[in-house]
Amino acid sequence: MHQLKIIQEDPYLKNYERQLINRIEWYQNTKDYIEKHFGTLYNFSNAHLTFSFNYDEKNKGWWFREWLPHAHQVFLIGDFNDWNRSSHPLKRGNFGVWEIFLPDVEYKDKLVAGSEVKIHVIADNGALDRIPAYIRETSEDENHNFNGVFSGFNTFKWTDENFRKQKIETPLIYEAHIGMATEKEEVGSYRDFADKILPRIKNLGYNTVQLMAIQEHPYYGSYGYQVSNFFAPSCRFGKPDDLRYLINKAHEIGLAVILDVIHSHSVKNRNEGLIEFDGTSLYFTGHHPEWDSAIFDYAKLEVKRFLASNLRYWMEEFHFDGFRFDGVTSMLYHHHGLTDFTEYHQYFEHVNNDAVIYLQLGNDLIHEINPNIISIAEDMSGMPGICRSVKDGGLGFDYRLAMGIPDFWYNLLENKSDEQWHMGDLYWRLTNRRLNEKNIAYAESHDQAMVGDKTLAFWLMDKEMYTAMEKSQENIIIDRGIALHKMIRLITATLGGEAYLNFMGNEFGHPEWIDFPREGNNWSYHYARRQWSLAENKNLKYEFLLNFDQKLIDFIKKTALLNQKDDYKILEDNENKILAFSKGSHLFAFNFGTESFSDFAIPLKEKGSYKICLSTDDEPFGGFERIDKDLVYKTQKNNDLLIYLPSRTALVFEKK
Structure with a gap:
């Protein structure tokens, strides 16, 4: 070999x-x-076409099947039979599969779309009512009790055929949560998001939407990361067809949609989830010490089939264009990544090889179904090969989230003063990634906005955001915060990866953390929403950050900058906090310091003429309009480029 x-x-x-x-x-x-x-x-991934409810066209009726190899008895119950726990027994078949047939002639008017259902399982752990593993819809009552729902036939009319043939070459991702995408103190809906938020995202210039918390989860405050029903869209936000409406509308306006898929663990609740489903561990092989959840047993073929079928289901039934696989580090290692990775040997110790095989299979499958799929690994370990092909010893992902970048920014802002920032370290942190493995850069995601932490804007401006964001007010803390907010996002987006991500609302510096309703906050929705009106208020400075974000995304798209691989550090001045680098045909100059410089010399390799194409100091971005963008800058005899570089300003030059 x-x-x-x-x-x-x-x-x-x-x-x-x-x-x-x-x-x-x-x-x-x-x-x-x-x-x-x-x-x-592909055939292996068709378990959802066997289990739960599937229609038999030949025999005119619905089959219901469930995999419960260690159960003693199984019954189908629901409002169709007045929740009778003995009237509809399932028959045990091969390989631990139980089944029952419900002919139309008898059940056409009893088992209808919207009927609530469960299975009654008698096993070594007692006699329990459970939600079917492959159920495609759920319901929640006022007491937060969940049931499975019989969906009937899928009759949704898709109109997105042309879009699905397209490939997003450079994902510019807008990460979003349906429930908190409303300004009202309530849970948002799929329909409202489609009609009100998708146009915002399109107007900002992003080409991809990444949706959190779609798979059903019993506790709203888990951010969607404690999944109970893997095939059911969360009923909090509407019906399955409402989600289809959202995705179809996104495609109509040119936006791809990525699902934040949770295959790293499952909620430990017996009432809603899969724990002890047939009286044994069945799908699982232990408990996650940090997440208080059940860990999938990837060694079992039926578990691999369950998860692979789940990927195919979301692609074919809901037309998702990609997946952000959550918790990949936890999947890859038996210690779940609860360690620091500082040496190469650590990448190859305590590896869960069965999980590696599942991820390889999953990536192979989804790229077979749709070659244009976007596959993203949420991995903080840096394991070599995650974004390489399987044939080359990789796992087959297209992108890895650059999780170290937001950690770097937050540690910097929390622990070091502006005078202590090191330009060389900053450049290295943003460019240090594995060769030929694509990264998604971001300064902050939902992780950094959770309660107990601060958004990037709040780290920079803190309580001043509550009292000094009027445009008529002068405030040096706000001026510094707005200036650095723009610079941090610009340098992260242009140096940190081959794609870019933003969490909703952070583009305009949303001031507050995310805190879902819970007992500790009197079940308040005040912090589980987005205050879009802040950016729309012409009297407030949030508009400056929104304007800049729109300009940044437009710049990235027009220049195809993230496809350029030739970034080169030109100058590192730690005394004055200045960093200059080139990428493609563009020259970047960042002054993170408090002093402005006229005729600042940037040493270039060759002669040339340059013109400013982007300045963070523009007035629409909250700057002070100190830059004359009509000037053409020409190198001197020694190839130095002399520029005016104001304090806390970034300039981007295009070579003429």
Whole structure:
């Protein structure tokens, strides 16, 4: 076998060649087994077409099936039979599959779309009512009790065929939560998001929407990360067709939609989830010590099939254009990543190889279904090969979230004064990533906005945001905060990766953290919403940040800057806090300091003429309009470019 390309590019991996080859061989052995017994990986991922409710056109009726290999008895119950726990027993078949057939002639008027259902399972853990594992819809009553729902036939009319043939070359991602996307102190809806928020996102210039908290979860305050029903869109925000309406509308206006998919763990609730589903661990193999949740047993073929089918289901039933896989680090390691990764050997120790195989299978499957899919790994370990092809010893993701970047900014703002910022360290932190593995850069996501932390804007301006955001007011703290907010987002977006992400509201410096209703805040929705009116108020300075974000996204799109791989550090001045670098045909100059410089010299390699194409000091962005953007700057005899570089300002020059 030829040496893997990933090792050719990174000789430090030579000592781990056997482990990388094992990844390939174990994956291929698993895939061979699947193809032998299921025909294709695509057929393997059709469990949702077997389990729960599926219509039999030939026999005219609905089959209901469930995988419960250790159950003693199983009954289908619901409002169709007045919740009778004995009238509709399921029959045990092969491989622990239980089933019952409900013919139209008898149940057409009893089992109707919207009927609430459960299964009654008698097993070693007692006699319990459970929500079916593959149920496609749920309901929640006023006491927060959940049921499964019989959806009937899917009759939604899609009009997005043309969009689905397109590929998003550079994802510019707007991360959003449906429930908190409203300014009202309530839970938002799929329909409202589609009609009111999607146009905002489009107007800002983003090309991709990433949706949190879609898979059903019993506790709203879990941000959607404690999933109970993996095939059901959360009923808090509306019906499944309302979600389809949202995605169809997004496609109509040119926005791709990514699902934040949770395959790293599951809620431990028995009433709503899958724990002890047949009286045994079944789907799971332990407990996550940090998340207080159940960990999937990726070694089991049926668990791999459940999760792979889940990916196919969301793609085919809801037309999602990609997935952000949550908690990948936890999946990859038996210690769940609860350690620091400082040495290469740590990437290859305590690895959960069954989880690696599942992620390889999942990425192979979704790219087979749609070659234009966007596959993102939320991984903080930096494991080599996550965004490389399976044949090269990788896991097959398209992008990795650059999770170290927001951590860097927040540590910097919390622990160091402006005078202590190191320009070389800043440049290295933003450019240090694995060769030929694409990253998604971001200064903050929902993680940084959660209660107990602060948004980037609040770190910079703190309580002054409540009293000094009127445009008529002068305030040096607000001036500094607005200036650095723009600079941090500009340098992160242009240096930190091959794609970019923003969490909703942060584009205009939303001032407050996210805190969902809970006992500790008297079940208030005050912090579980977005105050869009702040950016729309012409008297407030939030508009400045919104204007700049729109300009930033437009600049990235027009220049295709994130596709350029030739960034080069030109100047590092730690005394004056100035950093200059080039990327593509553009020159960037950042002055993070408090002193302005006239005729500041930037040493270039060759002669040229430059003109400013973006300045953070423009008045519409809350700047002081100190820059003459009509000037053409020409290099001197020694190839120095002399520029005026005001304090706390970033300038982008385009070579003429």
